[in-house]
Amino acid sequence: QQKVQQSPESLSVPEGGMASLNCTSSDRNFQYFWWYRQHSGEGPKALMSIFSDGDKKEGRFTAHLNKASLHVSLHIRDSQPSDSALYFCAASETGYQNFYFGKGTSLTVIP
Amino acid sequence: GPKVLQIPSHQIIDMGQMVTLNCDPVSNHLYFYWYKQILGQQMEFLVNFYNGKVMEKSKLFKDQFSVERPDGSYFTLKIQPTALEDSAVYFCASRGTANTGQLYFGEGSKLTVL
Numbered sequence A: 001q002q003k004v005q006q007s008p009e010s011l012s013v014p015e016g017g018m019a020s021l022n023c024t025s026s027d028r029n030f031q032y033f034w035w036y037r038q039h040s041g042e043g044p045k046a047l048m049s050i051f052s053d054g055d056k057k058e059g060r061f062t063a064h065l066n067k068a069s070l071h072v073s074l075h076i077r078d079s080q081p082s083d084s085a086l087y088f089c090a091a092s093e094t095g096y097q098n099f100y101f102g103k104g105t106s107l108t109v110i111p
Numbered sequence B: 001g002p003k004v005l006q007i008p009s010h011q012i013i014d015m016g017q018m019v020t021l022n023c024d025p026v027s028n029h030l031y032f033y034w035y036k037q038i039l040g041q042q043m044e045f046l047v048n049f050y051n052g053k054v055m056e057k058s059k060l061f062k063d064q065f066s067v068e069r070p071d072g073s074y075f076t077l078k079i080q081p082t083a084l085e086d087s088a089v090y091f092c093a094s095r096g097t098a099n100t101g102q103l104y105f106g107e108g109s110k111l112t113v114l
Helices: none
Strands: A003-007 A009-015 A019-025 A032-038 A045-050 A054-058 A061-066 A071-076 A085-092 A105-110 B006-007 B010-014 B019-024 B031-037 B045-052 B053-057 B065-068 B076-078 B088-095 B111-112
Touching: A003 A085, A009 A019, A019 A032, A019 A085, A019 A105, A032 A061, A032 A071, A045 A054, A045 A061, A045 A071, A071 A085, A105 B111, B006 B088, B010 B019, B019 B031, B019 B111, B076 B088, B076 B111
Parallel strands: A009 A105, B010 B111
Antiparallel strands: A003 A019, A019 A071, A032 A045, A032 A085, A054 A061, A061 A071, A085 A105, B006 B019, B019 B076, B031 B045, B031 B088, B045 B053, B065 B076, B088 B111
16 A cells, blocks of 8 residues: 555646645654655655644745644745656655655646 | 765666666765656655665565665665566665655666666
8 A cells, every 4th residue: 555645646837826735644653754856857856844733834835744634735836847847745754764755746837 | 965876877788687776875874775766757665774784675675686885885786687677767865864864866777677
């Protein structure tokens, strides 16, 4: 069973719009969540982490975590064409162990 | 920022041959990982490695796979013998000791098994 599920599989937003990506976990032991972004032909790069309930904002990116529902989201405001990429949610129990990745959301920002 | 270097970037081999993928992790990192990605889709965990030992491995880490980091040199993934289904992009990642655990990924090694 997939431990980390992401939705939607793909998403298109106009330039300047808001993109919302979702991630849910089936494992209540997961405490550490990361969002990674992968541009075509490159390795994933960490965007931001979230470990506590609530919102965390970094520039145009806001992550939200609800541990009770095991739900994590990423919101990108004022989306830019350079934000077009594959976005992964990754979760870990302790931060020292394996990070389980979701299948990813492919984001396309239309100029 | 910190960089992970992977060599080679692309390798084509015949089924049954051996292949070694090399990873030069971030210099002060102690935890190392290999992930497999097919067709630009899901990142599938293979193995993680710390202090000279495999800490955790997935079902994808078949008996034909092995990892090592002899004397602080490259962290390597060896596949012997290779199979057609091993064709994929393999990503190495490393991270430091903090349990906040950001992974730093290389650019990947694309393996094509014919």
